Amino acid sequence: IPGVGNLFPSKSHYYPFPTVKKTPHNAYTVEKVLGSGSFGEVAKCTKVGTNEIVAVKVMPKHQRAAAEDEEKALKHLCTLDPDKNNLIKFYESFTFKGNFFFVFEILDMSLFDLLDKLDWCPPSVAEIRAIAQQMLVALSALKSIGVSHTDIKSDNIMLVDHSSQPFKAKLIDFGLACKTEELSQYKTFQPVGYRAPEVHFGVQKYEGVDMFGLGCTLAHLFLGGHLFPIYSDYENVRVMVHLLGQPNKTEMKDPNQVEDTKAIQPADALKHTFINMKHLPKDGTSSYVTAAHKIMVSSC
Incomplete structure (x- = not known):
């Protein structure tokens, strides 16, 4: 986006105004830009007066509608406990020089960054299980308030702190979140490669789209690569049909009629033996089982 690189003022460029925002309550000093994308930028900042480290996301003024939608979603999420439900902690939002700023807790690295750090060698199944459990808790919480x-x-x-809590994870970026009851108003959403069949085929959409996205994400971790192609809608659907088979007419007309064995809900998935590990031996002789339980306890 032209000009996005200047949304976070550097001390040299804006001197003597090193802070992003100064109000009677809070001011933030930019330390460094952490990343950028179509949405704008995210910077590591220090809260003046407390030295608390936070992440500040900025969206340019021409993205007002998207910024207002994200703010609405984040305020709705405030009814949930972010730590208990593995959601990023949102502190406040404000405008500055016409741009939109969102202040969050600082986290460590994304799962994509983790794979990159591991040279695309997959984490262990025990580690993936811990991430799956936490994200199922997050989706169950979102379902409870009717949000997708x-x-x-x-x-x-994102991982909270890969050094001290290696696989403690949180769900971030609610810029495209919406009320589940409004999903069918949108023709297309979800990134290619993580897009649920009902979104591809234009039929009724429901909260299962997030479970599909999570499944694709867990497969990405397990495989060290994307389960479905991310570069083409056609290739995505072709591979999906090859792996999963042709959707039947009932499912195409109403995804809510999908068999229970296929349309698993977050709360039900949390009871699955893969997550609760009830299928594993309990005699204490397996080093894998001991390690798996230790990873789960330290993460959840």
């Missing part, structure tokens, strides 16, 4: 994320992928799940 619609953009679940490895970039939007």
Whole structure:
């Protein structure tokens, strides 16, 4: 986006105005830009007076509608406990020089960054299980307030602190979140490669789209690569049909009629033996089982 690089003022460029925003309550000093994308930029900032480190996301003024939608979604999420439900903690939002700023807790790295750090060698199944459990808790919480994320992928799940809590994770980026009851108003959403069949085929959409996105994300971790092609709608659907088979007419007309064995809900998935590990031996002789339980306890 032209000019996005200047949304976060550097001390040299804007001197003597090193802070992003100064109000009677809060001011933030920019330390460094962490990343950028179509939405704008995210910077690591220090809260003046407390030295608390936070992440500040900025969206340019021409994205007013998107910024207002994200603010509405984030305020709705405030009814949930972010730590208990593995959601990023949102502190406040404000405008400055016409741009829109959102202040969040600082996290460590995304799952995409983790794979990159591992040279695309997959984490262990025990580690993936811990991430799956936490994201199922997050989706169960979103379901309880009637919200769908619609953009679940490895970039939007972050590790809190990979050093001290290696696989403690949180769901981030609610810029495309909406009320689940409004999903059918949107023709297309979710990134290619993580897009649910009902979105591809233009039939009734429901909260299962997030479960599909999570499944694709977990497969990405397990495989060290994308389960479905991300570069083409056609290739995505072709591979999906090859792997999963042709959708039947009932499912095409109403995804809510999908068999229970296929349309698993977050709360039900949390009871699955893969997550609760009830299928694993309990005699204490397996080093894998011991490690798996330790990873789960330290993460959840």
